[in-house]
Amino acid sequence: MPRARTSIDQRAVNLRDLDRNYELPRFRTLAEWEARAADLRPHILAVNGLLPMPSPAPLRARVFGATHHPDYSVSKAYFQSHPGFLVTGNLFVPRGKTGPFPAVLNPHGHWPEGRLANNELGTVLGRGISFARQGYVAFCYDMIGYHDSSQVVHRQESDRQRLWGFGQMALQLYNSIRVVDFLQSLPEVDPERIGCTGESGGGTQTFMLMSVEPRIKVAAPVNMISAHMQGGCVCENAPTLRLETTNPEIAALMAPRPLLMVSATGDWTKNTPRVEYPFVRSIYSLYRAADRVETVQVDAPHNYNLASRNAVYRFFGKWLLGAAHPERLVEQPYRLDNARKYLVFAGRPRPRWAPAGEPLFDKLTRQRRRQIGGLWPTTRPELRRFQRQIGPAMAHLLMARAPAPREVRAAKLDSGRGRSYSWQALALTRTGIADRVPAYLLRPTRQSKPAATLVVSHEGKNTLFDPGTGPRPAVAELLAAGQTVLLVDCWGTGEAQIRKARDERAAKINHYLTYNRSDDANRIQDILTGLGYVRTLRAIKRIDLVGLGYAGPWALLARTQAPFVRNTTVDMAGLRVSRDQDFMDHLLIPVIRGLGDLAAAIAFIAPAPLCLRNLGPGFPTDAARRAYRAAGKSQAFSVEP
Numbered sequence: 001m002p003r004a005r006t007s008i009d010q011r012a013v014n015l016r017d018l019d020r021n022y023e024l025p026r027f028r029t030l031a032e033w034e035a036r037a038a039d040l041r042p043h044i045l046a047v048n049g050l051l052p053m054p055s056p057a058p059l060r061a062r063v064f065g066a067t068h069h070p071d072y073s074v075s076k077a078y079f080q081s082h083p084g085f086l087v088t089g090n091l092f093v094p095r096g097k098t099g100p101f102p103a104v105l106n107p108h109g110h111w112p113e114g115r116l117a118n119n120e121l122g123t124v125l126g127r128g129i130s131f132a133r134q135g136y137v138a139f140c141y142d143m144i145g146y147h148d149s150s151q152v153v154h155r156q157e158s159d160r161q162r163l164w165g166f167g168q169m170a171l172q173l174y175n176s177i178r179v180v181d182f183l184q185s186l187p188e189v190d191p192e193r194i195g196c197t198g199e200s201g202g203g204t205q206t207f208m209l210m211s212v213e214p215r216i217k218v219a220a221p222v223n224m225i226s227a228h229m230q231g232g233c234v235c236e237n238a239p240t241l242r243l244e245t246t247n248p249e250i251a252a253l254m255a256p257r258p259l260l261m262v263s264a265t266g267d268w269t270k271n272t273p274r275v276e277y278p279f280v281r282s283i284y285s286l287y288r289a290a291d292r293v294e295t296v297q298v299d300a301p302h303n304y305n306l307a308s309r310n311a312v313y314r315f316f317g318k319w320l321l322g323a324a325h326p327e328r329l330v331e332q333p334y335r336l337d338n339a340r341k342y343l344v345f346a347g348r349p350r351p352r353w354a355p356a357g358e359p360l361f362d363k364l365t366r367q368r369r370r371q372i373g374g375l376w377p378t379t380r381p382e383l384r385r386f387q388r389q390i391g392p393a394m395a396h397l398l399m400a401r402a403p404a405p406r407e408v409r410a411a412k413l414d415s416g417r418g419r420s421y422s423w424q425a426l427a428l429t430r431t432g433i434a435d436r437v438p439a440y441l442l443r444p445t446r447q448s449k450p451a452a453t454l455v456v457s458h459e460g461k462n463t464l465f466d467p468g469t470g471p472r473p474a475v476a477e478l479l480a481a482g483q484t485v486l487l488v489d490c491w492g493t494g495e496a497q498i499r500k501a502r503d504e505r506a507a508k509i510n511h512y513l514t515y516n517r518s519d520d521a522n523r524i525q526d527i528l529t530g531l532g533y534v535r536t537l538r539a540i541k542r543i544d545l546v547g548l549g550y551a552g553p554w555a556l557l558a559r560t561q562a563p564f565v566r567n568t569t570v571d572m573a574g575l576r577v578s579r580d581q582d583f584m585d586h587l588l589i590p591v592i593r594g595l596g597d598l599a600a601a602i603a604f605i606a607p608a609p610l611c612l613r614n615l616g617p618g619f620p621t622d623a624a625r626r627a628y629r630a631a632g633k634s635q636a637f638s639v640e641p
Contacts, residue, residue, distance in 0.1 A: 007427075009496065010434035011522060015505050016515035018230040018237070022246045024279040030286040037253055040245060044212050046396035047238045048173050049165020049594045052389045054371060057083045059182055063091055067341050071095055072132035074125075074337075076344045077139070078148070081178035084363045085171065086354050088148035088344045089115065089141030090125065092132035093188060102193035102320040103183040104131050105176060105209070105216075106140040109200030109304070110233060114146035118336055122199055122304035125342060127312075130331045134313060135321055137189050139179060143201065143235065144171050148344040151356040157234040159584045162513070164365050165594035168235040169208070176209040180216070192217070195320050197312050199223055199304035204236040204247075211253035218319045220260040220312045222304050225251045225276050229268035230514075237511035239590035240521075243399050248276045255280070256289035258319040262308050266301035273297050292319075306331060365593075372596040376603070376623060383606065383630040390600050394560050397591050399517060400525035402562045403532035407431045410439075410533055418470050420445050421479050425467075428488070428533050437526045438495040439533070440465050440487040442475065448482030450541040452534045456527055458550035458573075460494025461487035474546075484540060488530040490554065491522035518588045520554060527551075527558040531565065542566045549573050552614075553587045553598060560604045569611040572598075578618035599623045607633030613640045 027033040045051040061079035072095055078088045094101060108124045111117035115124040124140050131138035145154025145168075152171065161167045176196070184191040195218040198206040203224030210219040224231070225247050231237060251259070261277050263269030269276075277295040284293045296311040310330045317326030340346040350356075355363060375390075377383035395401070407430050414425035421444050428437040440461050455475060457463055464487050465471045471479060478485050489496040506512050517525070527545075534543050544567040547555025552570035559568045576582045577598055583589075596603075599620040602610065606627045615621065621639055628637040 007436060009436040009491070011491070011517075013505070014434070015509060015512075016242070017509045018232065018242075018511060018515065019228065021228040024227055024246070024248055024275070027283065027286065033252075033283055033286055040249065041212055041253060042392050043245075043396045044208065044241065044250065046393040047240045047591060048167075048170035049368075049591050050170070050174060050177075050212075051393040051396070052375070054082065054174070054368075056178070056181060057081070059178070059185065061182055061185065065341075067337060068095065072129060074128070074132075074342070076342070077182075078344050079178070079182050080354070081175045082171075082364055083367050084354050084360060085151060086149065086350070087141055087175045087178060087182070089139055090128060090342050092128040092138040092140070094132050094135050094137070097135055099188040100190040101135055101137045101188055102195065103137040103139070103186075103189045104316065104320075105179050105183070105194070105196040105198075105206075106131075106138055107172075107176060107196070107198035107202035107205035108140065108143060108146075109198065109202045110143070115140050115142055116147065116339055116342065120305060121301065123309075125336055126331070126334055127304075127309055129334045130309065130313065133332065134317065134329055136316075137183065137186065139183060141175070141179060144168060144175070150350070151354060151360050155234055159588065160580045161361065162239050162590040163580055163583055163588070163593040164361070164368060165591035166361060166364050167238055167590075168233075169238040169241070172205055172235055173208050173212075176205055177213055180213060184215070191215075193320050195219060195316055197222065197316070199308075200302060201231070201233055201236055204231050207247065207251045207254070210257070210259075211250050216257070218258045218316055219254055220262060220315060221251065222262040222308055222312070223264050223267055223269050223302055225261055225263075225272065225280075226268040227271070227275055227279075232510065234511065237514040239513040240397065240399055240517070241514050243515065243517065248279050251276075252280045252283040255283045256287035256292055258292045258315070259284075259294075260312060260315040261293070261295045262311060263295065263297045264301060264303055264308075265297060265299045269297075368594050372600065377627060377630040379630055380632060383603065383627060387604050390595060390604055391560075393595055394557075394601065394604060397589055397595065398521055398524055398557060398561060400521060400528055400558070400561055402528040402564075403430050405532060405536040408529065408532045408536060410536075414467075416467055421471070423465070423467065426533075428529055430529055430532075435526075435529070436496070437529050438489040439530060442471065442479060442485040442487070444479045444482055444484070446482065447484065447539070450539050451482075451544065452484035452486060452537060452540045452542070453478050453544040453546055454486045454488065454527065454530050454534055455546045455548065456488055456490060456530070456551045456555060457548040458490075458493055458554075461489050462494055474548075484534075484537065486530055486534055488526055490526040490551065492519050493523070493551075496526070513590060518590070520586075520588050523551070523554045524558045524561075527555055528561055531558070531562050535564070544568070547571060550575075550586050556598060556601050556605075557589070559608075560601050563608075565608070567609045567611075568605065569613070571613045572615050572619065574614055574616040576616040576618060577620065582616070602637075603627035607631035607636050609636045611638045611640060615639065
C-alpha cells in the first residue's frame, strides 16, 4: 500500500532573518492601525517577559559623588530594576536654572568605550552635558555588560535566559522602563516631560521603550530604524519578537507623540527619507499629526555626531522645552573629566545584594516564581483574572492559533478501507502559509458518535496507523467507539522531516528565533491546524485531543489556543518541569518558564476536562488541582499513571 508523501513544508524554506529587505504594510484607516498596535504592544512586552508586568522592586537608588561645573553638575548613580539587578550611569542636572526640568534618557550604542565614548562620530557623556546646559536632567546609563553594569556579559545569552524571559533585550527594556521610574522620583524632574534618545543599539533601546512606555513624550532614535537591517546583537533580538513585524512598524507605535528619525547616508538607514520615514509618517497622518514626525539625514557613516546631536537638540527643544527659537539650541564646546569621575564603582565594590552570573539569574527566577505564585487563583473570580492576565501572554509566546475552517485546505493523497473503517492520507495546509502537515483521517464504517479525536505522537502518525496492518490499539478503540480519528505528523516528526532543508538555511541566520518559530512552536501550530481541519468535517459536534509521548506537552499548550476542544488527555512523558534542561531538550518555547509554564497552561484550560498521564517528578499537580477547585470543577481534572 503506497504511503502518503508531501512536498516540502515552505516554513523550512522561506525563513526570515535580520537582513531581509522587508516590504512595509499599508494601513488605510486609523482603526486598522490601532487594531494592529493593540496586538503589537503586548507582543513586545510578552516576548520580553514583561506580560504581566513585574511588580516594581524598590529602586534603592543612590546618587553620589557629584562634580559641580558652572552650568551643570554630574553625579554617579545606580538603582535596581529587577531585585538585585542594577542600572548604572551618570546623572546630569542643570545649575543656575529653576526647575522642575524635563528629563532625557540616554541609552548608548555598541561603542567599545560604552557610555564613555567621546569622538568625532559620537559622544554619550558630551550630550549629557549639552542637555543639562540646555535645561534638562539627563541620565546616561550603561548597556548591560558595559563598565559598571558588570553582572551580565554583553552578547552572551543562554537558552535558560530565553526560557525565563531574562534575555539581554528583556533586561535592557525593563532597565529603561525603570529609568523612567527613577527620573520621575527626582524632585527636580517634571514627570510629564520625559524624552529618550540613543544611537545604534541605543537607538533600538529607544524605539523599543517608546513603543511600550507612554511616559516617553518625545523620542529620537538615531541610525537604527531600517526595513533591511533589524539589529545585529542579542540585546536587539528577543526571541519571537520579529516573527511578523519589523523595526519601522515598531517605531510607528510612537504615534502621535513627537518623533525624530535621524539617519545616515553611510549605514543601513541610508533609505530612511524615502522608505521608512514615509511609512511612519503615514501612521502619523492617520492621527492628523504628520507635523509631529520629522526626519534628518546626515552625510556620514554610522554615527551620533555633532550634526545629528544638534538636530536632536532642536527637536527636543521644540517639543520638551517649548523653546521660542529651538534652532538656537546647538552644542557648545565641553571637556570631559577623568573617567574615574564617571565610573560608578571606581574604588568601591558593587553592593553585596547585587550578585552576578548564575547567582543573579537564580535570584531573578526565584522572584519570577514568586510573582506568578502570587497570581495563582483560589476563587472563580481570581481564576478569571489569572486567565485574563496569562492568556494574552501565552498566545504571543506560542504565536500559534487554530485556523478557522475556511482557512484550512486538505489535499487527498491516498485512500483505502479496513475491516470496519476507511482512511485517507491528507496534506493539510493553511491559506497563504504554504505549510504542509501530513495526516491520516480514519472514519468508522458505522459512526455512532458525532465526535472526533485528534491524536498526535512525537514518533509520528505511522506508529499509530499503518495502511497495511491497520490501527494500533489506542486508535482502534476510538474507532470501535464510533469516533472519527485524525492523526498528524507535527513539524520534524514522521513524514514531516524538514530538518535538513531547514537546518542548512537556519545555520546561516543570526538570531534565528527572533524571526522564526522554534521547532516546538511549529509543532503546536500543526496540532492547531489539525484541529482546525477537524472543524470542517460534517456532523462532528465534539472534538477531543490526545497527545502521546513528548507530544503531550505540545498538545497541552495547543489546547490553550483551542477553547472548542472538549476533552484533553496528555502524556507528559515524565517531563521534569523543575529542570530547565528538560524544557531546553523537549519544549523550547522562549519565556514559557517565566510565565508559569505547564501549570499556567493548565490553569488557563480550567474548567474544561483534562487528564494527565506519566507525570515526571516535581510536576505541580497541587497547583493544577487548586485551579480546577477555583473553577468549581475539581472532577474535571484527573491524573493517571
